Amino acid sequence: MSVLVTGGAGYIGSHMVWKLLDAGEDVVVIDNLSTGFDWAVPAEAELVAADIADQDTVETVMMRRGVDAIIHFAGSIIVPESVTDPLGYYLNNTVKSRALIESAVRLGVPHFIFSSTAAVYGTPEMVPVVEEAQTRPDSPYGTSKLMTEWMLRDTSAAHDITYAALRYFNVSGADPRMRTGQSTRGATHLIKVASETATGKRPYMEIYGTDYPTPDGTCIRDYIHVSDLVEAHYLALQRLRSGGESIVANCGYGRGYSVREVIDTVKKTVGRDFEVRLNGRRPGDAVAIVANADLTRREFHWEPRFDDLATIISHAVEWENRLKIRNN
Numbered sequence: 001m002s003v004l005v006t007g008g009a010g011y012i013g014s015h016m017v018w019k020l021l022d023a024g025e026d027v028v029v030i031d032n033l034s035t036g037f038d039w040a041v042p043a044e045a046e047l048v049a050a051d052i053a054d055q056d057t058v059e060t061v062m063m064r065r066g067v068d069a070i071i072h073f074a075g076s077i078i079v080p081e082s083v084t085d086p087l088g089y090y091l092n093n094t095v096k097s098r099a100l101i102e103s104a105v106r107l108g109v110p111h112f113i114f115s116s117t118a119a120v121y122g123t124p125e126m127v128p129v130v131e132e133a134q135t136r137p138d139s140p141y142g143t144s145k146l147m148t149e150w151m152l153r154d155t156s157a158a159h160d161i162t163y164a165a166l167r168y169f170n171v172s173g174a175d176p177r178m179r180t181g182q183s184t185r186g187a188t189h190l191i192k193v194a195s196e197t198a199t200g201k202r203p204y205m206e207i208y209g210t211d212y213p214t215p216d217g218t219c220i221r222d223y224i225h226v227s228d229l230v231e232a233h234y235l236a237l238q239r240l241r242s243g244g245e246s247i248v249a250n251c252g253y254g255r256g257y258s259v260r261e262v263i264d265t266v267k268k269t270v271g272r273d274f275e276v277r278l279n280g281r282r283p284g285d286a287v288a289i290v291a292n293a294d295l296t297r298r299e300f301h302w303e304p305r306f307d308d309l310a311t312i313i314s315h316a317v318e319w320e321n322r323l324k325i326r327n328n
Contacts, residue, residue, distance in 0.1 A: 003020055003027050004070045007036065007072070010031065027045040027046070029045055037183055069237055072115055090140065110162065118250070121133055122135075123287045124289060129291065169290070170222060172313075175227060207259050219258065
């Protein structure tokens with residue numbers, strides 16, 4: 001039996017593939033390589049360059065490899081971009097996910113892990129936010145992910161399939177063994193951008209919005225190390241395989257940092273200053289969002305190993321230096 005990882009050539013997906021291989025799983029990846037890299041997929045995993053909406057190819061792969069679980073990362077993830085291109089996001093994140101879910105049902109794949117997002121909450125009334133909080137996304141990105149959660153909920157009620165939808169917060173860092181990391185060109189993630197600026201890949205970086213109702217005027221986010229995140233995915237898969245019911249769960253550390261705090265920590269970590277420019281707010285950005293991940297810790301027996309902002313940043317910066325060598 002095999003695990004199918006969609007988007008497995010991307011940032012989080014490639015970390016997931018390494019985690020599964022480390023655990024002795026047989027892995028097949030489907031990725032259209034629009035933002036991912038074929039070199040990010042370990043040689044031990046089969047890579048099929050295809051779109052998840054190509055159901056003939058997807059189902060052929062599922063049958064040939066005997067797929068018994070899908071971990072679904074493929075999709076678009078940039079919040080401001082979703083505001084300007086909502087239909088593109090509903091296509092990539094919702095319509096194509098529907099096709100993948102249909103293929104899973106048609107072939108009798110029993111387990112489905114979905115890469116959801118804290119953006120489904122929008123700006124919550126209370127933080128840390130719990131899974132029962134009202135979902136009111138501020139962006140088409142968040143809505144597109146929430147709609148896929150609804151499809152999984154309704155599909156699991158009608159068919160013999162269980163799922164875990166993991167709502168994760170701001171994913172950062174890199175594999176501590178430096179086998180993979182955030183390699184996307186033109187990435188917008190704060191720690192990625194700050195790490196690129198700190199290593200000389202960007203001449204400066206920008207803060208978008210300094211007038212938010214927070215202590216220093218900048219947005220607050222809960223940053224989770226990518227290795228801890230994929231560990232939660234793996235534990236969620238084991239729970240489903242053991243007969244666990246479908247679940248929606250947060251993945252975060254329960255502690256928030258402002259944009260200014262993150263940038264200051266990057267500067268301290270690398271031991272150098274860099275230029276930071278101030279700009280206006282971006283559409284779709286929530287003010288502050290921090291996870292209550294008690295459910296994940298309890299149900300998955302999840303114990304994070306890298307719950308430290310400086311550690312997350314040091315791994316991200318080290319990966320940037322590795323990329324610099326790779327690309328030269």
